[in-house]
Amino acid sequence: xxxxxxxxxxxxxxxxxxxxxxxxxxxxxxxxxxxxxxxxxxxxxxxxxxxxxxxxxxxxxxxxxxxxxxxxxxxxxxxxxxxxxxxxxxxxxxxxxxxxxxxxxxxxxxxxxxxxxxxxxxxxxxxxxxxxxxxxxxxxxxxxxxxxxxxxxxxxxxxxxxxxxxxxxxxxxxxxxxxxxxxxxxxxxxxxxxxxxxxxxxxxxxxxxxxxxxxxxxxxxxxxxxxxxxxxxxxxxxxxxxxxxxxxxxxxxxxxxxxxxxxxxxxxxxxxxxxxxxxxxxxxxxxxxxxxxxxxxxxxxxxxxxxxxxxxxxxxxxxxxxxxxxxxxxxxxxxxxxxxxxxxxxxxxxxxxxxxxxxxxxxxxxxxxxxxxxxxxxxxxxxxxxxxxxxxxxxxxxxxxxxxxxxx
Amino acid sequence: xxxxxxxxxxxxxxxxxxxxxxxxxxxxxxxxxxxxxxxxxxxxxxxxxxxxxxxxxxxxxxxxxxxxxxxxxxxxxxxxxxxxxxxxxxxxxxxxxxxxxxxxxxxxxxxxxxxxxxxxxxxxxxxxxxxxxxxxxxxxxxxxxxxxxxxxxxxxxxxxxxxxxxxxxxxxxxxxxxxxxxxxxxxxxxxxxxxxxxxxxxxxxxxxxxxxxxxxxxxxxxxxxxxxxxxxxxxxxxxxxxxxxxxxxxxxxxxxxxxxxxxxxxxxxxxxxxxxxxxxxxxxxxxxxxxxxxxxxxxxxxxxxxxxxxxxxxxxxxxxxxxxxxxxxxxxxxxxxxxxxxxxxxxxxxxxxxxxxxxxxxxxxxxxxxxxxxxxxxxxxxxxxxxxxxxxxxxxxxxxxxxxxxxx
Numbered sequence: 001x002x003x004x005x006x007x008x009x010x011x012x013x014x015x016x017x018x019x020x021x022x023x024x025x026x027x028x029x030x031x032x033x034x035x036x037x038x039x040x041x042x043x044x045x046x047x048x049x050x051x052x053x054x055x056x057x058x059x060x061x062x063x064x065x066x067x068x069x070x071x072x073x074x075x076x077x078x079x080x081x082x083x084x085x086x087x088x089x090x091x092x093x094x095x096x097x098x099x100x101x102x103x104x105x106x107x108x109x110x111x112x113x114x115x116x117x118x119x120x121x122x123x124x125x126x127x128x129x130x131x132x133x134x135x136x137x138x139x140x141x142x143x144x145x146x147x148x149x150x151x152x153x154x155x156x157x158x159x160x161x162x163x164x165x166x167x168x169x170x171x172x173x174x175x176x177x178x179x180x181x182x183x184x185x186x187x188x189x190x191x192x193x194x195x196x197x198x199x200x201x202x203x204x205x206x207x208x209x210x211x212x213x214x215x216x217x218x219x220x221x222x223x224x225x226x227x228x229x230x231x232x233x234x235x236x237x238x239x240x241x242x243x244x245x246x247x248x249x250x251x252x253x254x255x256x257x258x259x260x261x262x263x264x265x266x267x268x269x270x271x272x273x274x275x276x277x278x279x280x281x282x283x284x285x286x287x288x289x290x291x292x293x294x295x296x297x298x299x300x301x302x303x304x305x306x307x308x309x310x311x312x313x314x315x316x317x318x319x320x321x322x323x324x325x326x327x328x329x330x331x332x333x334x335x336x337x338x339x340x341x342x343x344x345x346x347x348x349x350x351x352x353x354x355x356x357x358x359x360x361x362x363x364x365x366x367x368x369x370x371x372x373x374x375x376x377x378x379x380x381x382x383x384x385x386x387x388x389x390x391x392x393x394x395x396x397x398x399x400x401x402x403x404x405x406x407x408x
Numbered sequence: 409x410x411x412x413x414x415x416x417x418x419x420x421x422x423x424x425x426x427x428x429x430x431x432x433x434x435x436x437x438x439x440x441x442x443x444x445x446x447x448x449x450x451x452x453x454x455x456x457x458x459x460x461x462x463x464x465x466x467x468x469x470x471x472x473x474x475x476x477x478x479x480x481x482x483x484x485x486x487x488x489x490x491x492x493x494x495x496x497x498x499x500x501x502x503x504x505x506x507x508x509x510x511x512x513x514x515x516x517x518x519x520x521x522x523x524x525x526x527x528x529x530x531x532x533x534x535x536x537x538x539x540x541x542x543x544x545x546x547x548x549x550x551x552x553x554x555x556x557x558x559x560x561x562x563x564x565x566x567x568x569x570x571x572x573x574x575x576x577x578x579x580x581x582x583x584x585x586x587x588x589x590x591x592x593x594x595x596x597x598x599x600x601x602x603x604x605x606x607x608x609x610x611x612x613x614x615x616x617x618x619x620x621x622x623x624x625x626x627x628x629x630x631x632x633x634x635x636x637x638x639x640x641x642x643x644x645x646x647x648x649x650x651x652x653x654x655x656x657x658x659x660x661x662x663x664x665x666x667x668x669x670x671x672x673x674x675x676x677x678x679x680x681x682x683x684x685x686x687x688x689x690x691x692x693x694x695x696x697x698x699x700x701x702x703x704x705x706x707x708x709x710x711x712x713x714x715x716x717x718x719x720x721x722x723x724x725x726x727x728x729x730x731x732x733x734x735x736x737x738x739x740x741x742x743x744x745x746x747x748x749x750x751x752x753x754x755x756x757x758x759x760x761x762x763x764x765x766x767x768x769x770x771x772x773x774x775x776x777x778x779x780x781x782x783x784x785x786x787x788x789x790x791x792x793x794x795x796x797x798x799x800x801x802x803x804x805x806x807x808x809x810x811x812x813x814x815x816x
Contacts, residue, residue, distance in 0.1 A: 049735035050734070051732055081732075082728055082761075082766070086765075117726075117728020118766045227735070319525075321525065323490055324457060324525060324636060324637050326458070327457035327459035328456065328635035336492065355492070356492060357490055357491060396812075399714075399718075400718055403714070403715055404804075
């Protein structure tokens with residue numbers, strides 16, 4: 001496996017486009033399109049929120065009934081959530097327009113929206129945008145990058161990655177892009193993410209691989225504990241790498257899964273690091289757990305705690321808040337047995353807690369470690385052998401500014 | 409029932425004291441004592457956090473075994489949590505010292521601490537403080553007020569209330585004090601609260617009334633979603649009002665419960681309003697629910713959402729965030745059926761949502777309503793007839809400042 005340049009257009013047969021449709025933002029692209037030369041099998045994971053945006057309802061139906069997909073149309077600025085029948089009608093109109101301009105069937109178009117809830121889409125601008133997107137489709141790597149920029153809302157960086165891997169006798173590619181960065185929380189994280197691969201794999205295995213992978217990547221990040229109405233993760237496979245369809249969970253499947261995981265972990269971490277107002281990435285590793293669930297619940301509780309997140313922002317080794325957040329995670333453990341370290345790339349590890357109480361650590365060194373761009377917290381429960389890792393960010397003045405001053 | 413002046417010393421036979429023991433803060437009182445002339449029956453509710461502070465372990469044991477209680481010793485500045493055997497040993501030393509100076513048994517002393525986690529108590533200062541507290545005990549109303557001030561941490565206001573009520577042929581009194589204001593979250597809220605009554609009531613009914621009441625008061629507030637290691641709510645009854653012991657759930661019991669509820673709701677709301685950095689109180693009322701649990705889960709999810717809290721801070725009628733927070737509350741409802749209003753005392757009600765989508769409301773009036781000191785959000789699910797109310801506050805720049813810049 002090897003990381004290569006590019007994102008959603010790295011895999012064979014995938015094209016992308018972007019345009020400034022003027023939906024909400026001025027002077028920037030706010031619509032993107034993904035198009036595959038060949039029809040795709042598709043796997044999808046969607047928000048668990050009871051309130052589901054219209055495009056989520058649209059996509060879910062198509063992914064579940066196993067329709068072949070040719071294109072995805074994405075807009076930023078308005079979420080098309082809480083928009084009633086009109087919102088669903090706009091989904092239909094958008095898909096119809098894309099189907100017409102691309103000469104594909106309406107049911108082979110998926111949709112995704114992100115932005116403010118409760119507003120109706122300016123459908124005229126959307127359909128005008130689709131004309132421009134269709135004209136602009138390109139298989140260049142830069143077309144993927146521009147699409148990744150067009151779907152941003154409060155993100156400060158675009159997020160994309162691609163890798164190649166060997167399986168079934170061919171060199172296949174998987175690439176992806178995503179956007180965060182508020183309303184980000186496990187189950188499933190508040191985000192839009194689009195993955196494309198030319199690897200030929202059955203619909204069943206595609207969905208299985210994605211569903212399992214999400215548990216350890218996108219569902220292990222949190223920015224603010226708010227699970228959005230629009231979370232959408234799509235994985236499109238057009239089979240153009242040329243291998244025979246993979247239908248068994250063999251070593252070839254493992255190669256695919258590893259490549260997929262590399263892409264999703266990178267995107268998930270990028271989202272956490274670029275959380276609204278964030279100044280640093282917080283990685284929490286739980287070791288020595290009895291089972292996976294215990295480890296995951298504890299890791300997620302720590303990265304979700306406002307008090308932990310503000311302490312990390314303040315470079316304050318307030319480990320008591322970490323133990324406190326573990327204590328209300330909803331799973332049991334033995335507080336008197338916990339060992340805890342903080343770690344950064346430059347300054348190595350520092351043990352703060354041994355057997356549940358403070359070590360005689362240097363506050364100065366602790367502050368130095370916490371000042372790094374990525375801070376790791378490692379907790380050993382000393383009960384069993386399972387582990388879990390979760391990613392979050394600090395909670396800062398800018399988070400308040402972004403969310404109190406603007407309607408996002 | 410009538411609200412009167414005072415707090416924990418309003419009921420007959422209760423004395424209080426405060427002193428500056430120099431535990432962490434300078435130039436302010438940081439220890440308090442409650443003493444009853446007659447031994448008390450006691451009811452208690454404690455944190456659900458797996459990590460329990462030493463004084464919580466101490467109190468829980470004594471409350472559960474039904475010991476009679478004479479005194480409570482409270483300190484602010486250090487939480488005595490994650491302090492291992494030494495921390496438990498300091499509990500014993502504190503109780504022993506208080507027992508000696510007050511000439512009561514060691515087991516009749518309860519303890520409570522609040523402050524930073526992981527530090528050991530300066531036990532010499534604590535015992536010296538107990539000498540001063542014992543000397544300073546007074547039944548004056550002002551003694552209760554001073555005690556309420558001594559237990560504050562990041563609170564900006566002290567919190568106390570007292571009411572009288574008629575039951576069992578006597579006029580009885582119930583009073584209380586509490587402190588917030590970070591690490592405040594349901595189950596049970598992160599706080600210390602102490603209630604005193606001279607009403608004569610059985611231990612069983614005392615505990616039952618408190619446990620039921622907490623569900624609708626202290627467990628319905630949230631400041632930051634962090635359930636602390638030290639949450640303690642104690643209700644002491646010394647029976648000095650002169651009535652015969654109440655042992656039945658009759659109309660007299662209802663009078664007691666109503667008085668109790670008046671006190672606890674006032675204190676719970678005061679805590680939410682004085683949440684760290686808060687500029688306003690947010691009250692969320694869910695109407696038309698199928699059952700109590702559904703209503704309570706939805707109300708709590710709304711007041712706990714960082715995105716709702718920042719929108720309220722910014723006076724932004726971003727109702728989409730409210731529906732979103734309901735959607736991940738973990739209970740079902742029908743989004744397309746929801747009606748939603750905001751309300752303030754000065755400007756009345758304004759409907760923002762009808763049947764799940766936006767009304768044609770005035771943004772100007774919405775902003776005006778949201779600028780009030782108390783903002784109410786009313787959501788009608790139109791499914792059934794149950795209701796629930798929860799209280800929270802906005803999330804502000806000062807919350808970040810308080811928690812990133814200081815070790816609390």
